[in-house]
Amino acid sequence: MAQRLAAWTQRTKRSALQDMLELTSGPEYISFGLGLPSTECFPAEQLAISAGEVLLRQSDPLQYGPPTERLKRQIQLLMSERGVTCSTSQIFLTAGAQQGISLLARLLLDPGKTILTEEVTYTGFLQAVEPYQPRILTVPTDPVMGIDVEQAEKVLQTGERPACMYVIPSGHNPLSYTLSREKRQRLAQLAADYEVPIIEDDPYGFLAYEDSEIPAVKSFQPDWVYYVGSFSKILAPGLRLGWIVAGGEIVEKLSIVKEAADINTRTLTQQITANFLQKDEFTEHLQHLRQEYRSRRNSMIDHLYTQMGDYASWTTPSSGLFIWVRFPESVDTMELFRESIATEKVTFFPGNIFAVNESQMAASSVRLNFSFNNHDKIEEGITRLSRLVNRHRK
Amino acid sequence: MAQRLAAWTQRTKRSALQDMLELTSGPEYISFGLGLPSTECFPAEQLAISAGEVLLRQSDPLQYGPPTERLKRQIQLLMSERGVTCSTSQIFLTAGAQQGISLLARLLLDPGKTILTEEVTYTGFLQAVEPYQPRILTVPTDPVMGIDVEQAEKVLQTGERPACMYVIPSGHNPLSYTLSREKRQRLAQLAADYEVPIIEDDPYGFLAYEDSEIPAVKSFQPDWVYYVGSFSKILAPGLRLGWIVAGGEIVEKLSIVKEAADINTRTLTQQITANFLQKDEFTEHLQHLRQEYRSRRNSMIDHLYTQMGDYASWTTPSSGLFIWVRFPESVDTMELFRESIATEKVTFFPGNIFAVNESQMAASSVRLNFSFNNHDKIEEGITRLSRLVNRHRK
Numbered sequence: 001m002a003q004r005l006a007a008w009t010q011r012t013k014r015s016a017l018q019d020m021l022e023l024t025s026g027p028e029y030i031s032f033g034l035g036l037p038s039t040e041c042f043p044a045e046q047l048a049i050s051a052g053e054v055l056l057r058q059s060d061p062l063q064y065g066p067p068t069e070r071l072k073r074q075i076q077l078l079m080s081e082r083g084v085t086c087s088t089s090q091i092f093l094t095a096g097a098q099q100g101i102s103l104l105a106r107l108l109l110d111p112g113k114t115i116l117t118e119e120v121t122y123t124g125f126l127q128a129v130e131p132y133q134p135r136i137l138t139v140p141t142d143p144v145m146g147i148d149v150e151q152a153e154k155v156l157q158t159g160e161r162p163a164c165m166y167v168i169p170s171g172h173n174p175l176s177y178t179l180s181r182e183k184r185q186r187l188a189q190l191a192a193d194y195e196v197p198i199i200e201d202d203p204y205g206f207l208a209y210e211d212s213e214i215p216a217v218k219s220f221q222p223d224w225v226y227y228v229g230s231f232s233k234i235l236a237p238g239l240r241l242g243w244i245v246a247g248g249e250i251v252e253k254l255s256i257v258k259e260a261a262d263i264n265t266r267t268l269t270q271q272i273t274a275n276f277l278q279k280d281e282f283t284e285h286l287q288h289l290r291q292e293y294r295s296r297r298n299s300m301i302d303h304l305y306t307q308m309g310d311y312a313s314w315t316t317p318s319s320g321l322f323i324w325v326r327f328p329e330s331v332d333t334m335e336l337f338r339e340s341i342a343t344e345k346v347t348f349f350p351g352n353i354f355a356v357n358e359s360q361m362a363a364s365s366v367r368l369n370f371s372f373n374n375h376d377k378i379e380e381g382i383t384r385l386s387r388l389v390n391r392h393r394k
Numbered sequence: 395m396a397q398r399l400a401a402w403t404q405r406t407k408r409s410a411l412q413d414m415l416e417l418t419s420g421p422e423y424i425s426f427g428l429g430l431p432s433t434e435c436f437p438a439e440q441l442a443i444s445a446g447e448v449l450l451r452q453s454d455p456l457q458y459g460p461p462t463e464r465l466k467r468q469i470q471l472l473m474s475e476r477g478v479t480c481s482t483s484q485i486f487l488t489a490g491a492q493q494g495i496s497l498l499a500r501l502l503l504d505p506g507k508t509i510l511t512e513e514v515t516y517t518g519f520l521q522a523v524e525p526y527q528p529r530i531l532t533v534p535t536d537p538v539m540g541i542d543v544e545q546a547e548k549v550l551q552t553g554e555r556p557a558c559m560y561v562i563p564s565g566h567n568p569l570s571y572t573l574s575r576e577k578r579q580r581l582a583q584l585a586a587d588y589e590v591p592i593i594e595d596d597p598y599g600f601l602a603y604e605d606s607e608i609p610a611v612k613s614f615q616p617d618w619v620y621y622v623g624s625f626s627k628i629l630a631p632g633l634r635l636g637w638i639v640a641g642g643e644i645v646e647k648l649s650i651v652k653e654a655a656d657i658n659t660r661t662l663t664q665q666i667t668a669n670f671l672q673k674d675e676f677t678e679h680l681q682h683l684r685q686e687y688r689s690r691r692n693s694m695i696d697h698l699y700t701q702m703g704d705y706a707s708w709t710t711p712s713s714g715l716f717i718w719v720r721f722p723e724s725v726d727t728m729e730l731f732r733e734s735i736a737t738e739k740v741t742f743f744p745g746n747i748f749a750v751n752e753s754q755m756a757a758s759s760v761r762l763n764f765s766f767n768n769h770d771k772i773e774e775g776i777t778r779l780s781r782l783v784n785r786h787r788k
Contacts, residue, residue: 004557004589006504009647022460034458042456048449055442062436062630064428066416095489095634099656106525110400111505127654131500163398195398236456238661240489253403260521261655262493267632269663 008131024347030381033347035173035321036372041292042236043276043285050275058271065267067093071274075229075243082205083215084227084245092244092251093270095262096237097203097230100244101166102128103257104199104226107250108163109134116155116162118147120354120362122173122201125166137162138356143324143365144315146177149186156194164197164226165190169217171204171320174354174367178318181214188221195224203230203242204320206286209294218245226250231273233321234286239269293371296378297323300370303382308389321371324351327389331364336392343391344384402525418741424775427741429567429715430766435686436630437670437679444669452665459661461487465668469623469637476599477609478621478639486638486645487664489656490631491597491624494638495560496522497651498593498620501644502557503528510549510556512541514748514756516567516595519560531556532750537718537759538709540571543580550588558591558620559584563611565598565714568748568761572712575608582615589618597624597636598714600680603688612639620644625667627715628680633663687765690772691717694764697776702783715765718745721783725758730786737785738778 021033054061072088079086094100101124109115109132117125118141126136137160139151147167167187169179179187191198200217208214218225230242244254276282300323301316314325327333333350340346351365352358373381415427448455466482473480488494495518503509503526511519512535520530531554533545541561561581563573573581585592594611602608612619624636638648670676694717695710708719721727727744734740745759746752767775 005501005647006507006557008504009501009651036458039454039457044449044456047456048446051445051449052442055438055445060433060632062438062441062632063433064430064626064631095656098654102655107399107403110402113400124654127650130654163400232458236662237458238454238456240656253399256521257403260492260518260524261496262489262634268630 006131008133021347024341024345029345029347030373030377030384031347032368032370032373032381032385033349034372035369037233037237037321038289038292038296038371040374041289043281046276046279046281046285047236047272050272054268054271054275061268061271063267068267068270068274071270071277072243074274074277078206078229079227079245081213082202082227083219084222086222086245089248090245090251092246092254092258094242094244094258095240096232097201097228097242098124098128099240099261100228100230100242101125101199101201103254103261104164104228104244105129105132106257106261107253108197110163114160114162115164115166116152116160116196117166117356118175119356119359120175120351121166121356122168123354125199125201126356134163136356141175143175143177143326146172146175146179146183147187149183149190152187153190156190156196161194162196164199166199166201167217168201168204170202170214171207171317171322173204173320174322174324174349174351176315176317176320176322176324176367178208178214178320179217184214184217185220188217188225191224192221198225200225200227202227203233205229206234207290207293207321208319209290209297210318223247234289235273235276239273241269241273293321296370296373296375299375299378300368300382303379307382307386311393312389321369323368323370324365325368326361326365328393329360329364331389331392333364333366336366336388339392340385340388344388346381346384346388348385400525402527415741418735418739423739423741424767424771424778425741426762426764426767426775426779427743428766429763431627431631431715432683432686432690432765434768435683437675440670440673440675440679441630441666444666448662448665448669455662455665457661462661462664462668465664465671468668468671472600472623473621473639475607476596476621477613478616480616480639483642484639484645486640486648486652488636488638488652489634490626491595491622491636492518492522493634493655494622494624494636495519495593495595497648497655498558498622498638499523499526500651500655501647502591504557508554508556509558509560510546510554510590511560511750513750513753514569514745515560515750516562517748519593519595520750528557530750535569537569537571537720540566540569540573540577541581543577543584546581547584550584550590555588556590558593560593560595561611562595564596564608565601565711565716567598567714568716568718568743568745570709570711570714570716570718570761572602572608572714573611578608578611579614582611582619585618586615592619594619594621596621597627599623600628601684601687601715602713603684603691604712617641628683629667629670633667635663635667687715690764690767690769693769693772694762694776697773701776701780705787706783715763717762717764718759719762720755720759722787723754723758725783725786727758727760730760730782733786734779734782738782740775740778740782742779
């Protein structure tokens with residue numbers, strides 16, 4: 001019995017790597033693979049209190065309902081920390097950042113249209129646009145300097161008018177860079193000059209580990225940037241809650257697209273989250289989270305330095321959950337990954353997973369997550385990785 | 395600043411009716427419009443207990459996670475009540491039935507393909523398929539007998555091979571019929587004979603008000619029916635939780651589509667729901683719900699009979715949340731609705747909202763929801779509606 005599915009699904013399949021990561025979730029493995037936040041850092045007790053308050057004292061958290069205004073006001077306050085001034089009518093609630101990207105893709109992309117992004121970028125974006133089979137223009141990017149804005153301008157100067165540009169300016173996934181203020185300004189200006197909207201994916205924007213936070217790209221050009229935010233990394237992914245900041249016209253269209261996709265975002269977790277955000281505890285929670293992640297980042301970098309300092313290189317990320325580690329070009333990290341499954345049992349993402357096309361730089365790099373494991377596991381995992389790479393070099 | 399959006403969005407806009415329903419949500423209105431479950435019947439206290447248990451005693455309800463196996467096992471048990479035997483690997487969790495339909499549409503529809511449905515049907519299905527601009531074939535339908543299966547067969551005999559047929563066999567929204575066992579068998583056979591899959595939308599399947607429950611269409615033909623279920627009407631829509639039962643190959647493809655759409659279904663509400671379902675209280679809750687809705691249905695029908703028995707007609711629904719009321723053909727219910735906003739302040743959906751093309755039968759009918767309001771409000775609302783129709787007839 002062969003059932004006919006849409007043509008694009010023929011080319012789509014679960015990646016073998018995804019399967020492998022599932023197979024390697026046992027306790028004998030140390031995972032630097034997935035971008036998981038720390039389970040110990042979830043404010044479970046406070047959310048339980050908040051859930052009780054919402055379910056027992058408020059009206060209708062279980063009913064169909066419009067997006068919770070109270071939560072939008074909290075997001076409005078959060079956005080001011082990112083340098084963005086907006087009204088609650090410009091905030092659209094989603095079931096996480098991935099849904100934000102997916103709804104924007106649905107709104108912006110006609111089948112076969114063009115999009116502009118970096119040659120190494122977040123795979124979830126590529127998945128979200130896949131049904132529209134876009135032509136993907138890429139510009140060079142770099143784990144230190146980030147997206148090459150000059151090249152982006154050159155592409156636009158040739159007359160290309162992509163449906164959107166996609167960027168992750170803070171704590172880039174996977175490259176871990178944080179884009180400078182100057183480059184953000186230039187990117188924003190490009191969007192306005194060439195009338196090409198930017199999707200600014202900012203799940204890590206509130207996880208800055210240094211004193212100076214760089215404002216969101218949207219702060220420089222409100223009209224041409226659609227900002228995508230998320231509670232997954234600063235509160236808990238299990239809530240599946242995120243938001244888009246965009247113009248009123250876009251928000252209205254998004255509400256139609258979302259109604260068709262899943263009616264609305266769950267009122268229950270919206271209200272639980274709004275309740276918690278209103279308390280001072282959230283500020284404390286976020287400070288604690290930054291401190292803990294900074295410390296885990298430092299720990300991973302210390303061990304990388306001690307054990308692989310002579311042949312691997314990386315940049316200390318000032319935001320996000322990842323360190324992008326480059327090995328000599330002779331090292332094929334996909335092969336490294338396969339070996340690791342059988343021997344050292346430490347998991348990570350080989351860089352080429354994130355390359356839109358094959359990339360030599362990515363092929364000899366890995367993405368390591370530093371937020372999920374505690375200090376002991378980080379040390380043990382880097383030790384295993386070092387042994388693995390050492391064997392591989394010989 | 396004109397931003398370019400995908401072409402299909404130009405034709406999409408919020409319906410004026412949707413706007414009007416929002417404007418008329420004040421306490422002076424009685425709403426028979428939206429398909430809301432009863433707020434008083436939500437098991438808020440039990441869900442609060444369940445939320446506390448999950449957040450304080452279980453691991454990882456807040457983390458990214460695969461679909462909760464425990465919840466799938468509970469759904470497996472529920473499905474056996476609908477006559478469907480399935481394994482948990484054939485169950486796919488969604489953020490409500492609308493997401494189920496939307497993901498299936500994405501999987502089944504290439505742009506411009508054909509679908510087959512009734513001439514009067516659930517508008518959320520039409521919204522879900524809209525981005526793919528399908529050619530929509532309709533067959534006649536009827537508030538008493540339901541979808542005309544013979545006509546469906548005739549369409550298939552002409553050589554048409556739609557990408558799917560869409561049906562709501564129990565407590566049809568909006569027509570309120572429940573399809574006979576014989577017609578279900580014939581529909582299922584059609585799907586297999588002509589290799590055209592059926593999307594069986596069954597949000598009301600567990601809300602049968604008479605003793606005899608009719609098995610799901612899927613029970614007659616597991617291979618060619620994709621079953622879409624939901625907790626929105628039997629537990630709470632605010633949880634945004636539903637499921638699809640389909641073959642393993644389809645489930646695998648769905649997981650790829652869903653990952654691109656919103657990563658995964660929230661582990662938190664999945665676990666809260668699984669916890670509650672495991673308790674005997676859920677069976678009690680469902681019995682209570684059926685009893686209460688049966689009583690509200692009877693109340694609405696009593697008042698309809700007393701006040702409009704001489705010029706309106708309806709069938710007593712054996713499932714679902716709606717009564718489809720037909721007036722003489724001279725009555726234009728869209729006009730009735732506009733008048734009601736200004737005068738009697740009772741809201742309902744004019745039948746033509748649900749007509750794929752204009753329909754005389756639908757134009758003189760209304761869909762009334764009987765689950766949301768208590769007995770007093772039902773009486774008052776039907777009294778207002780009766781005054782309105784009476785004025786309108788003169």
